Amino acid sequence: MQNDTIAAIATGLTASGIGIVRMSGPESFSVISRIFTRKDGTPGDFSRPGRIHYGFVNVSRETSDEVLVMNMKAPHSYTGEDTIEIDCHGGPLMMKRVLEAVLSAGARLAESGEFTKRAFLNGRIDLAQAEAVIDVINAKNDDSIKASTSQLKGSVSKKVGELREKLIRSCAYIEAALDDPEHYDLTGYAEELLPILTEILSELEKLIASYRYGKVVKEGINTCILGKPNAGKSSLLNALLGEERAIVTNIPGTTRDAIRESITFDGLTLNIIDTAGVRETEDTVEKIGVEMAYRFAENADLILYVIDSSAPQDDSDRMIMDFIEKKGLKAICLYNKCDLDPAGTKNPENVSRETLRVSTVTGEGIDKLMNKIRDMFVDGSVRLNDQVVITTERHVELLKKAAASVKNAVSSVESGMPEDFWTIDLMDAYTALGLITGQETGEDLINRIFSEFCMGK
Numbered sequence: 001m002q003n004d005t006i007a008a009i010a011t012g013l014t015a016s017g018i019g020i021v022r023m024s025g026p027e028s029f030s031v032i033s034r035i036f037t038r039k040d041g042t043p044g045d046f047s048r049p050g051r052i053h054y055g056f057v058n059v060s061r062e063t064s065d066e067v068l069v070m071n072m073k074a075p076h077s078y079t080g081e082d083t084i085e086i087d088c089h090g091g092p093l094m095m096k097r098v099l100e101a102v103l104s105a106g107a108r109l110a111e112s113g114e115f116t117k118r119a120f121l122n123g124r125i126d127l128a129q130a131e132a133v134i135d136v137i138n139a140k141n142d143d144s145i146k147a148s149t150s151q152l153k154g155s156v157s158k159k160v161g162e163l164r165e166k167l168i169r170s171c172a173y174i175e176a177a178l179d180d181p182e183h184y185d186l187t188g189y190a191e192e193l194l195p196i197l198t199e200i201l202s203e204l205e206k207l208i209a210s211y212r213y214g215k216v217v218k219e220g221i222n223t224c225i226l227g228k229p230n231a232g233k234s235s236l237l238n239a240l241l242g243e244e245r246a247i248v249t250n251i252p253g254t255t256r257d258a259i260r261e262s263i264t265f266d267g268l269t270l271n272i273i274d275t276a277g278v279r280e281t282e283d284t285v286e287k288i289g290v291e292m293a294y295r296f297a298e299n300a301d302l303i304l305y306v307i308d309s310s311a312p313q314d315d316s317d318r319m320i321m322d323f324i325e326k327k328g329l330k331a332i333c334l335y336n337k338c339d340l341d342p343a344g345t346k347n348p349e350n351v352s353r354e355t356l357r358v359s360t361v362t363g364e365g366i367d368k369l370m371n372k373i374r375d376m377f378v379d380g381s382v383r384l385n386d387q388v389v390i391t392t393e394r395h396v397e398l399l400k401k402a403a404a405s406v407k408n409a410v411s412s413v414e415s416g417m418p419e420d421f422w423t424i425d426l427m428d429a430y431t432a433l434g435l436i437t438g439q440e441t442g443e444d445l446i447n448r449i450f451s452e453f454c455m456g457k
Contacts, residue, residue, distance in 0.1 A: 003025075003026065004107075004108055005023060005024065005025025005026060005027040005028050005031060005106065005107045005108070006023070006024055006025055006107060006108055006109070006110035006111075006114055006115070006118075007021060007022065007023040007024075007031075007099060007102045007103060007107035007108070007109065007110060008021070008022060008099070008109060008110040008114075008115070008455045008456040009021055009022075009095050009096070009099055009455065009456050010022040010085070010456035010457065011090065011095070011456070013092045013095065013096075014090075014092065015090060015091055015092065016090035017089075017090050018087050018088070018089070018090045019087075019088050019089065019090040019091070019094065019095035019098075020085055020086065020087055020088075020456075021085070021086040021088060021095065021098050021099050021102060022083070022084070022085050022086075022110075022115065022456055023083065023084040023085075023086075023102055023107055024077070024078075024079045024081045024082070024083045024084075024110075024115055024118060025081055025082065025107070026081065026082060027082075027106055027107070028071075028081070028082040028083060028084045028107075029046040029047075029071060029082055029084065031084070031102060031105045031106045031107050032044070032046060032069060032071070032084045032086070032102075032105075033046060034105040034106070035057050035058050035101045035102065035104075035105050036053070036055055036056070036058075036067075036069060037055050037056055037058070037064075038053070038054070038055040039054060039055055039056070044069065046069075046071045046084075049071055049072055049073030049076070050071070050072065050073070050076075051070070051071060052068050052069070052070050053068070053069040053070075053071070054067075054068055055067065055069070057069075057086060057088065057098055057101055058101065059094075059097040059098055059100070059101045060097070060101075063097070065088045065089055065094055065097070065098060066088075066089070067086050067087060067088045067098070068086075068087040069084060069085070069086050069087075070084070070085045070087070071083070071084055072084075072085075075122070075124075078115065078116075078124065079115055079118040079119045079122060079124065080118065080119060080122030080123065080124045081118060081122065086098060086102070110455060110456070111450075111451075111455075112450065112451055112452075112453050112454065112455055113134075113449075113450030113451065113452065113453025113454070113457060114450065115456070115457055116130050116133050116450060116453060116457055117130075117446065117450040120438060120446070120450075125152075126154075126157050126437040126438050126439070127436070127437055127438025127441060127446075127449065128151060128156045128157045128160070128392075128395065128436050128437050128438070129152055129153075129154060129157060130438075130449065130450070131151075131392055131394075131449060132148050132149075132151035132152040132156075133152060133453070133457065134452060134453055134457070135147070135148035135151065135218060135391060135392075136148045136149060136152060137454070137457065140218075140220055140262070140264065140269040141217070141220075141264045141267050141268060141269045142267045143217045143267035143268065144217050144218055144269075144391075147214060147217050147218065147391050148218075148391070150388075150389075155388045156388055156390070156395065156436070156437075157436075157437050159203070159207065159388045160433050160436050160437050161437070163200055163203060163204070163402075163433055164430055164433050164434060164439075166196060166199075166200055167200065167426050167427075167429055167430045167433075168430055170193060170196060170197075170426060171426045171427055171430065173189070174186065174189070174419050174420075174422060174423050174426075175423060177189070177419070178419060178420060189419075190413050190414075193413060193422070194410065194413055194414070197406055197409055197410050197413070198410070200406055200429075201403060201406045201407065201410070204399055204402055204403040204406065205403060206387075207388060207390050207396075207399050208390070208396055208399050208400060208403065210387065210388065210389045210390050211389075211390040211393075211395075211396040212377075213377070213378055213389060214389040214390045214391035214392075215391065215393075216268060216301075216377045216378070217267075217389070217391060218391040218392075219271075220262065220268070220269030220270060220271045221268065221269070221270050221271065221301045221302055221373065221377055222271045222273075222299070222300045222301045222302070223270045223271060223272045223273070223300060223301065223302045223303075223304060223373075224272075224273050224275060224293075224296045224297045224300035224302070224303050224304070225237060225272065225273065225274045225275060225304045225306060226275060226278065226293060226297050226303050226304065226305050226306070226320060226324075226331075227277065227278065227305060227306035227307065227308075227320065228277050228278055228308070228314075228316035228317060228320065229277030229278075229316075230277065230308065231277070231306040231307060231308040231336060232306050232308065232336040232337060232360050233274055233275070233277065233306050234259075234274055235336070235360035235361070236274075236304065236306055236334065236336065236358070236360050237259065237261065237272060237274040238360070239360040239366055240263055240270070240272065240366070241261055241263055259273070259274040260272070260273050261274075265370050266370065266374055268373075268374060268377070268378070270373070273296045273300070275289070275292065275293030275296055275297070276289030276290055276292065276293050277289075277290075277293075278290050278293055278294070278316055278319065278320050294323065297323070297324075297327075297329065298327055298329070300329070301330065301377075302330050302331070302332070302373065302376070302377075303324060303329050303330065303331035303332070304331070304332055304334055304369075305320060305321070305324060305331050305332065305333050305334065306334050306336050307333060307334065307335050307336065308336060309335040309336060309337050309338055309340070309357070310337045310340040330376065331354065332354045332355070332356060332369065332372060332373070332376075333354065333355040333356070334355075334356055334357075334358050334365075334369065335355065335356070335357045335358065336358055336359065336360060337359060337360075337361075338357040338358060338359045338364060338365065339359040339361055339362050339364065356368055356369055356372065394436075395436050398432045398433065398435050398436050399432075399433075399436075401428075401429075401432040402428075402429040402430075402432040402433050403429075405425045405426070405428040405429035405432065406425070406426070406429050408425040408428075409422050409425035409426050409429070412425060
């Protein structure tokens with residue numbers, strides 16, 4: 001299929017100033033020559049790469065679109081193949097018509113992620129870099145962009161390559177000594193090998209630990225606002241968003257369905273769900289809302305438990321707190337309405353370390369809340385500028401597998417097992433790391449990864 005010439009719309013199908021139709025493959029220059037004419041009506045000359053050509057693409061017998069065409073010669077393109085990019089007018093219909101003209105001239109419609117897949121297969125990027133492409137596209141905040149662009153430049157690949165090199169050197173020496181003991185001596189090699197393996201294991205564990213932050217950066221913090229009716233949950237949502245997103249009234253039970261919003265602060269994203277007030281009720285619809293609130297809370301990364309500090313705590317408050325403690329959920333208790341007179345509630349400073357006084361009316365405590373959330377989820381030792389951060393679950397699982405194999409190798413060395421046992425575990429670790437970058441991989445994995453891409457990428 002790599003002998004085919006593929007094409008797709010590379011920009012969103014929405015009205016915009018410019019739309020891009022991308023083409024890649026050995027017939028790209030021939031295909032564009034069949035449908036493109038210069039302003040004076042003569043054919044375009046695409047023999048010289050790296051040029052931008054102004055003219056028209058004939059989308060039908062009666063219609064043409066004014067375009068700019070860029071031609072890139074293999075291997076100096078994103079895919080490593082001859083590539084054409086057509087900048088046409090950005091109306092959805094016109095982009096479709098230009099694509100139809102390209103397909104009629106000899107190209108075929110690209111599959112999801114096929115351009116990046118070809119870049120990988122042609123050696124332009126490795127698998128970890130390819131996965132970073134989709135992360136760049138889906139980035140939600142500045143830290144997410146930093147992490148994904150760092151991976152796209154090869155930060156993860158470089159680190160994995162360094163670890164694989166150390167592993168294969170050790171394996172190669174052991175294998176050479178086993179095959180040719182006259183020239184290679186394994187006497188005392190265990191003492192030399194153990195520090196190397198300890199260092200590799202330390203590096204792997206550091207990468208694995210970075211995923212806690214990387215997951216937050218990439219996916220955001222799934223945050224559930226929980227509390228009894230009229231505690232100020234919807235007011236908190238509005239305060240965090242800086243706009244009136246949720247309806248706020250003095251009538252208990254106003255919020256019956258979950259409201260979902262996202263906010264970005266200090267490089268992180270909160271994926272917020274404002275839930276129905278939790279209380280005992282006979283109202284069928286409200287009961288469903290309460291059940292949903294518990295379900296969302298149980299699956300959340302963080303609970304913002306809102307307590308009305310101007311009203312006495314009751315059975316509903318105790319029911320919510322029991323639920324949080326029983327499930328072992330990460331929560332911050334927010335004593336809301338601190339601008340009003342307290343009603344004999346417990347001193348929030350003595351209840352829990354994760355407790356704050358806030359007012360959604362005056363804004364008091366909101367900045368402290370955001371700082372506390374960041375402290376809870378971001379390790380101060382992690383810095384995107386000087387540390388490789390893992391953001392992909394596939395990568396962290398393979399790193400864990402590699403770490404387990406290195407630990408087994410350490411145990412084998414320390415217990416005096418035969419040297420050929422050492423290499424089995426070391427090669428398992430080497431293979432697991434190779435799966436991250438695609439140096440060890442299979443067709444099914446490649447197809448699964450690239451199926452998650454959009455059509456024109």
